[in-house]
Amino acid sequence: MGSFRDEELIKVLRAFSYFGQYDADFLAALEKQMPSRVPTADPELTSTVTEYCLEATCRSEPILETVAESFIDNAEKYSTHQIARQVVALGRLNYLPNCSAQLFKKLEAVLETRFAQFQPGDLLDVLHSCIHLERFPLNFVSKVFSHYFLQSLEVAGNGLDKHVMGQLTQLSLSTTLECSTYQGPRLPYHYKVKKFSSSDNFFENPIDPYLFSKVKGPLIQLLGGKNFSTRVFTQNGYTIDVEITLDEEGLVLPLSQWENTYRRIALCLDAEDRFCNNSHHLLGKEVTKRRHLQRLGYRVVQIPHFEFDKLRSQEARVQYLHRKIFP
Numbered sequence: 001m002g003s004f005r006d007e008e009l010i011k012v013l014r015a016f017s018y019f020g021q022y023d024a025d026f027l028a029a030l031e032k033q034m035p036s037r038v039p040t041a042d043p044e045l046t047s048t049v050t051e052y053c054l055e056a057t058c059r060s061e062p063i064l065e066t067v068a069e070s071f072i073d074n075a076e077k078y079s080t081h082q083i084a085r086q087v088v089a090l091g092r093l094n095y096l097p098n099c100s101a102q103l104f105k106k107l108e109a110v111l112e113t114r115f116a117q118f119q120p121g122d123l124l125d126v127l128h129s130c131i132h133l134e135r136f137p138l139n140f141v142s143k144v145f146s147h148y149f150l151q152s153l154e155v156a157g158n159g160l161d162k163h164v165m166g167q168l169t170q171l172s173l174s175t176t177l178e179c180s181t182y183q184g185p186r187l188p189y190h191y192k193v194k195k196f197s198s199s200d201n202f203f204e205n206p207i208d209p210y211l212f213s214k215v216k217g218p219l220i221q222l223l224g225g226k227n228f229s230t231r232v233f234t235q236n237g238y239t240i241d242v243e244i245t246l247d248e249e250g251l252v253l254p255l256s257q258w259e260n261t262y263r264r265i266a267l268c269l270d271a272e273d274r275f276c277n278n279s280h281h282l283l284g285k286e287v288t289k290r291r292h293l294q295r296l297g298y299r300v301v302q303i304p305h306f307e308f309d310k311l312r313s314q315e316a317r318v319q320y321l322h323r324k325i326f327p
Contacts, residue, residue, distance in 0.1 A: 006042040013048045022056035022277075035066040039073070046070060047082040054089040057283065059276035064090060068097035072106050080114060083107075084122035091129025093276055094284040104135050111140050120152045121164070128167040131174045132284030134291070141175060142184030144168075150191060165193045166203050170288065173236060177295035196237045196289075201273075204289050207231060207241040208271030211305055215242075215269055218317035222325070227254050228267075236296060238289055242267035244325065265325060266298040271305050280306060301325055 004012065016026070030049060038046050050067050053060050067086055075083065087107065090097070097103055111118075111126075118126070127144060130137060143149055150168075154160055160168075172187035196203035207230065220226050223244070232240040245253045245261040253260060268274075274286045282290075290300045301324050311317045 006045045010042070010045050010048050013052045017052055017055055022052075022058070024278075027053075027056060027058055027060065031060050031062045034063050038063075038066045038070045043074070043078045043082050047078070047085040050086045050089040054092055057093070057277040059093045059095055059279055059281050061095070064093065064095045065097050065099075068099055068103050072099060072102050075106055075110050080118045081122055083110060084118070084126050087126045088129045091132040092284045094132060094281055094287050096133050100133070100135075104130075104137075108137060108139075111137065115140070115143070120149065124153065124164065124167055124171075128171055129284070131171060131178075132288050134178075136174060136179050136182075138175070138179060138182050138184065141171060141182070144171070145185040145187050150188075160191065162193060162198065163200075163202060165191055166196055166198065169193045169237065170196070170203065170292075173292055174288075177292055194237060195233055195239070197239050203285055204239060205271075205274050205283075205286070206239065207269055208273070208305075211269050211271045211303075211308070212241070214317075215267075215303060215308065215321070218314055218321055221314070222318050222321050223252050225254065227252050229255065234293070234296065236292070238293060240266045240293070240298075241269045264298050266293050266300050267325070268300060268302050269305075270302060275304075280304070 016022070030052075034041075034049055038049075046067055049063060052058075053063055068090065071078070071083075071086060078086075089095075107126075107130075111123075115123075123140075124144060127137060127140060145168075150160075153164055168187055169192045172192065175182045175184075175186075197206065212230070219228065219242070228242050228244045230242055232243040234240060244265040244267065245258050246263045246265065247253055247257075247260055248262040250263075268286075268290065270282070270286070275282055290302075293300050303321075303324065308317070308320065311320055
């Protein structure tokens, strides 16, 4: 790989992406080569490598840390589209670099000086990815919610597509739930989506039927019956895998008495597709969803597949759920 010129490696990465080839040995080679290469590489190579990591859901610390450091030093050399691709990968892979303070200071400076150069879609992607890392560039969010910018997002007079509307809705939800100091314009209601679930699973991954089939029996035993609901749509658009409600004394309510709900518990049954590849790090979209659910008053309980799959007996699984749900 070291003998490839930048433009040749870009072509290789694009070909691999096109054919959906995310080989572990190739990724390992990238991790070995790129940290020393990125600081002087063609900006397009840096962006293409970062994008490849995102497509492979590979949360590569050696690559992403070097990309972040290079961004701080070389952002002026990057096109706005290259900047967007790098920031988007960091957010969606839930990777907050060690140099995050300098990174976001630099990003804010770039947005301030080059705001008008960004394509509307790229700018929305950048701001939306920032919320996955709990970074809220409110000065620019207010510009995104302006009538002029929203109009610029519309495609050929056909209105906004659901994907863009979902990003705007989640960005709006973050300003409401997580940014009490935000005083700028709000997103008009007709730009909001009613639910985040979509065919491409961009905002949340649906419950995994296989993992649920293993959790269901022990959960029924623990709760003394099927005193829970599945695939529950919240008022704010998220889908909860399993919802349990409690009364004021902390007792589980049967479904027939849910009008007496005092506290809600959201169980997240996390299969492999909610994590970065070969890691225990949740994807950015899943982290954001949990933060929002907590802000909405839910107690969020995570049931990751790599913990639950180790349990072989029904008794062990019931005890595990008891510790998680009723600590």
